[in-house]
Amino acid sequence: MPESTQPAERRAERSDAERLADHAAIDRLSAELLPALIAKLGATGLGELEVREGGWRVRLRRPGSGVAGGGATRDRRSSERDRDRAARAGSQGAALGLTPVGPGRDGRDGHDGSTNGHDARLDGPTVASSPAVGIFQPRYEARAGTKVRAGDQLGSVDMLGIPQDVVAPADGVVGASLVEPGDAVEYGQELIVIEFATAGAAAAVSEA
Amino acid sequence: MFRKILIANRGEIALRILRGCRELGLEAVVAYSEADRDSLPVQLADEAICIGPADARRSYLSAPAVISAALVAGCDAIHPGYGFLSEDDGFAEVVAAHGLTFIGPPAAVLERFASKAGTRQLLGAHGLPTIPGSDGMLRDEMHALGEAERIGYPVLIKPSAGGGGKGMRMVRTGRELESVLRVCRSEAKAAFGDDSLYLEKWLDENRHVEIQVAIDRYGHGVHLGERDCSVQRRHQKIIEEAPTPALSDAARADLAERAVRAAIAAGYENLGTLEFLVDRDGDFFFIEINCRIQVEHPVTEMLTGVDMVTTQIRIAAGEPLGFAQSDVVMTGHAIEFRINAEDPAHEFRPGAGLVERYHAPGGPGVRVDSHLFSGYEVPPYYDSLLGKLIVWGPDRETAIARSRVALNELVVEGLVTNVSIHQAMLENEAFLAGRMTTNMLDRVGSEAFLAAAARS
Numbered sequence: 001m002p003e004s005t006q007p008a009e010r011r012a013e014r015s016d017a018e019r020l021a022d023h024a025a026i027d028r029l030s031a032e033l034l035p036a037l038i039a040k041l042g043a044t045g046l047g048e049l050e051v052r053e054g055g056w057r058v059r060l061r062r063p064g065s066g067v068a069g070g071g072a073t074r075d076r077r078s079s080e081r082d083r084d085r086a087a088r089a090g091s092q093g094a095a096l097g098l099t100p101v102g103p104g105r106d107g108r109d110g111h112d113g114s115t116n117g118h119d120a121r122l123d124g125p126t127v128a129s130s131p132a133v134g135i136f137q138p139r140y141e142a143r144a145g146t147k148v149r150a151g152d153q154l155g156s157v158d159m160l161g162i163p164q165d166v167v168a169p170a171d172g173v174v175g176a177s178l179v180e181p182g183d184a185v186e187y188g189q190e191l192i193v194i195e196f197a198t199a200g201a202a203a204a205v206s207e208a
Numbered sequence: 209m210f211r212k213i214l215i216a217n218r219g220e221i222a223l224r225i226l227r228g229c230r231e232l233g234l235e236a237v238v239a240y241s242e243a244d245r246d247s248l249p250v251q252l253a254d255e256a257i258c259i260g261p262a263d264a265r266r267s268y269l270s271a272p273a274v275i276s277a278a279l280v281a282g283c284d285a286i287h288p289g290y291g292f293l294s295e296d297d298g299f300a301e302v303v304a305a306h307g308l309t310f311i312g313p314p315a316a317v318l319e320r321f322a323s324k325a326g327t328r329q330l331l332g333a334h335g336l337p338t339i340p341g342s343d344g345m346l347r348d349e350m351h352a353l354g355e356a357e358r359i360g361y362p363v364l365i366k367p368s369a370g371g372g373g374k375g376m377r378m379v380r381t382g383r384e385l386e387s388v389l390r391v392c393r394s395e396a397k398a399a400f401g402d403d404s405l406y407l408e409k410w411l412d413e414n415r416h417v418e419i420q421v422a423i424d425r426y427g428h429g430v431h432l433g434e435r436d437c438s439v440q441r442r443h444q445k446i447i448e449e450a451p452t453p454a455l456s457d458a459a460r461a462d463l464a465e466r467a468v469r470a471a472i473a474a475g476y477e478n479l480g481t482l483e484f485l486v487d488r489d490g491d492f493f494f495i496e497i498n499c500r501i502q503v504e505h506p507v508t509e510m511l512t513g514v515d516m517v518t519t520q521i522r523i524a525a526g527e528p529l530g531f532a533q534s535d536v537v538m539t540g541h542a543i544e545f546r547i548n549a550e551d552p553a554h555e556f557r558p559g560a561g562l563v564e565r566y567h568a569p570g571g572p573g574v575r576v577d578s579h580l581f582s583g584y585e586v587p588p589y590y591d592s593l594l595g596k597l598i599v600w601g602p603d604r605e606t607a608i609a610r611s612r613v614a615l616n617e618l619v620v621e622g623l624v625t626n627v628s629i630h631q632a633m634l635e636n637e638a639f640l641a642g643r644m645t646t647n648m649l650d651r652v653g654s655e656a657f658l659a660a661a662a663r664s
Binding site for chain 1: 242276279
């Protein structure tokens with residue numbers, strides 16, 4: 001009998017200590033490490049990044065190629081202009097499905113209580129951006145008010161006769177169009193607002 | 209003349225073209241990749257348009273993106289600069305098919321000179337001695353080995369598209385050839401989007417001398433003298449100067465006149481650079497023609513006072529050249545130093561990052577073409593050229609003395625640059641005596657070279 005209870009007690013003791021350590025680690029991961037990794041992933045153009053620290057492993061993966069190729073692709077610590085741009089829309093990271101989330105970050109819009117690190121959420125509208133330089137045409141099936149999933153086609157940009165898909169960067173509802181049909185647009189330009197956006201799992205935090 | 213030009217390039221050459229457009233009173237639109245959003249040409253341009261992501265294959269090397277940008281911005285011409293799409297005849301053709309003008313030779317002319325082997329044959333037929341090379345592009349390893357055997361080792365593997373030393377290797381044996389062929393192909397593919405390679409006989413002790421020509425649509429052409437680009441590291445030019453210390457005045461004039469005559473006779477049009485290897489005896493061999501504005505064009509501008517970029521634009525617009533050979537007067541001596549983000553202490557590893565402080569030198573005869581500014585972040589995606597320091601003097605000695613002063617004045621903090629190699633070169637006996645050959649730096653090794661300069 002003692003042989004069987006002793007390990008169980010030890011497990012309980014360990015898990016107490018573990019729990020504290022885990023909470024500290026989760027806080028640190030979400031507040032510091034994730035934003036830094038997301039910036040890094042954007043800046044390098046890599047498809048996947050993995051960091052191991054202690055018993056934790058964090059892996060960031062860019063969504064599949066169907067997602068609009070736009071988005072911030074570099075560190076912007078020196079650029080006032082880019083900060084403004086990012087502040088205006090918050091869309092660049094979203095286009096990559098890489099918006100940082102965590103305690104104290106997504107609590108503002110009632111998505112609070114999402115203590116589950118697997119379920120990344122956006123806290124408001126996001127914007128679909130142009131995958132190319134060319135002429136924009138919206139897609140009737142994705143007009144304002146339509147419910148869409150991340151990756152759904154919202155329209156296209158004609159680049160010398162080659163249509164490039166404009167896709168929803170997140171699940172949500174199609175909102176305002178920021179350009180008119182037939183407008184000339186540049187690469188990365190914001191085109192269509194997606195309201196009530198929720199991103200799929202972009203950042204997966206798991207125990208190694 | 210054009211109304212509005214799309215500048216489909218980046219860095220210092222985008223800036224140089226922007227200045228040329230403004231001088232001619234033309235509107236210009238700078239096409240940029242997402243990584244160049246904060247670059248100086250984009251900031252200084254009246255209009256700029258983002259054409260794609262950092263990856264050059266989807267921005268600066270993407271013909272559809274560049275042409276689409278020109279169309280939506282309402283341009284009537286595209287200036288490709290150097291590298292990227294600048295010598296792509298297919299691109300020039302598509303540009304023309306969309307009713308735009310490619311600033312460079314017309315597509316048909318580019319096509320005629322597209323094959324380096326074919327060009328050697330063509331200009332050889334018009335009186336230029338040529339370097340032995342492979343019969344067309346290398347089909348596979350067997351073909352490459354056979355051709356190398358026929359030409360005789362050592363041979364140089366060269367990419368058919370582009371320049372700048374990418375995809376280029378000198379090999380002395382068949383085994384070496386086999387081991388680097390694939391690397392050369394992938395380098396060429398990455399840099400130019402084209403992996404065709406050919407072979408050329410390698411002369412061990414040679415100098416690289418090139419003749420600048422300008423020929424209008426009506427067959428009127430001049431040469432603008434030569435440039436000596438013998439200071440190279442791994443086939444990458446790092447210092448260019450004119451006149452060349454390698455040839456007598458009579459030999460220089462003879463080479464330049466033969467080059468421009470052959471180019472006109474072969475139907476060349478617009479700016480062009482005919483590259484020659486000059487051996488120990490002063491014999492010269494034509495190797496290739498560059499159908500674009502070159503990095504080292506300011507050397508010629510300093511000597512002749514002819515603006516190469518506006519001349520190129522005027523010729524592409526169909527204007528007559530407007531001056532004759534007798535109007536071209538070359539004065540003094542000019543040297544260009546390529547300032548690269550490369551670490552000479554670590555195999556010239558290219559660097560990127562924040563330029564914490566930048567100061568450009570000045571004074572008589574000193575010109576700096578650069579897109580740097582304090583606070584600029586050099587992106588890691590493109591070549592390492594940060595700018596060019598060009599120094600003119602009434603003679604070579606004065607130009608060298610002024611170069612020492614200017615290089616000492618130049619400040620680029622936050623990044624490691626290759627300035628130390630330039631400073632070492634200005635203390636090197638062979639350089640001072642005008643005896644540099646293209647393989648000297650590689651043979652001596654940069655580290656030994658720097659150490660020797662530090663001792664003297």
